[in-house]
Amino acid sequence: MRKNLGTCIFLLLACLMPMVNAQTKETNSVIGEVVSHPALSELDLFRNIKRALDSHLLVERDFCSEDNLRYIFGANRASCLIDSKWIYGSIDSFIFGGDPIVLGELSLPPISMYYHLPLKGNGNVEARLDIIYRRKAAVSYAHFLEIFGGGWENSTVPQSPHQIFESPRKPNGNAHIEYHQEKNGSSYVIDVAFDADAVVQYVNFTEIKQ
CATH class of the missing domain: 1.20.5 (Single alpha-helices involved in coiled-coils or other helix-helix interfaces)
Structure with a gap:
């Protein structure tokens, strides 16, 4: 038997x-060969985003597909919608996400990702990618800078509503920093907020192609 x-x-x-x-x-x-490894962990997720930014994938119209989002970001479930003005992408379930966050009768995903790309503009193409944590991340301040490099400054962006302030428990706790890079007619900005334990709470990636 x-x-x-x-x-x-x-x-x-x-x-x-x-x-x-x-x-x-x-x-x-x-x-292509830009992202050669599917995201199997939170660190893989940010490494793949770094590769996508360096290769200007976010501003490409064919970037947002369910297959791409599953592969690059480690999604269990992903969606892409296209209308006359925008391309929208979202992920509310990651293979490394964990259990939903229950707040009363409300159930929220522990990690969310939102992507949008306008199809019409003033000549520039601007893509935006947001990652929101609702549970403790596995990506620390040190991890994040190791992946994305140096050259960070204190953020000029208003405090994110997704950043929860408590008394800092570790160095760089509650840090809110940003990074700018321009290369080959494109530029991108990363704005990241950390919690009191200096782990990622919220990240915005904005890429502009002129």
Whole structure:
């Protein structure tokens, strides 16, 4: 009986593997060789965002697809909508997200991602990507700067409503910093807020292509 069961499982996996490989191949063909590793952790998520920013993927119209969002960001569930003026993308379930946050009768995702790209503008193309944590992140101040490099300044952006202030418990607790980079006719800004333990609470990535 066990032998027959093992044989059935082997045959089932053998049938599924071509489907998995085909989906991975399709996803890789969309994003090219820029992001060579799917996001399997929160650190992978931010490493892949860094690669996408460096290659100006956020301002590309074909960036937002469900396959791309699942692969780049580690999403269990992703959606992309296109209307006459905008491209919207969102993720409310990550493979590393954890349990929902329950507030009374309200159930919120522990991590959310929102992306939007206008299809009409003043000549510049501006994409925005927001990541919001509602539970303790696994990405510290040190991790974040290790991934995105130096050159940070205190943020000039008003305090994010997603940043919850408590008495700092660690160095760089409650930090709110920003980074600017311009290269090859494009620029991007990163605005990140940390909690009292100096872990990420909220990040905004804005990329502008002139």
